Amino acid sequence: MEEKIKELTLLLLYLTSWKEDELPQEMRRSWKGYPFDILNELTDEDFIRRSIRAKSVYLTKDGIKEAEKLMKKYFGENRNN
Numbered sequence: 001m002e003e004k005i006k007e008l009t010l011l012l013l014y015l016t017s018w019k020e021d022e023l024p025q026e027m028r029r030s031w032k033g034y035p036f037d038i039l040n041e042l043t044d045e046d047f048i049r050r051s052i053r054a055k056s057v058y059l060t061k062d063g064i065k066e067a068e069k070l071m072k073k074y075f076g077e078n079r080n081n
Helices: 002-015 036-044 061-075
Strands: 018-020 027-031 048-050 056-059
Touching (some): 002 036, 002 056, 036 048, 056 061
Antiparallel strands (some): 027 056, 048 056
């Protein structure tokens, strides 16, 4: 069950993210209103990066790829972003 909670948290971070276009490279940010233990695990797996002071996280390239896989897993192949 804990693994599903972590997957769904990453998926929610992705689904509620926005693009930061003003930066040198495109980044997706999301508010970090989720349990810190799960955010810590996602950080350890390098799916997200965060700062203690910031109220948001950003998804790494690996995090975006994993979230897109989870979209297929939970919503099916034909789901559009």
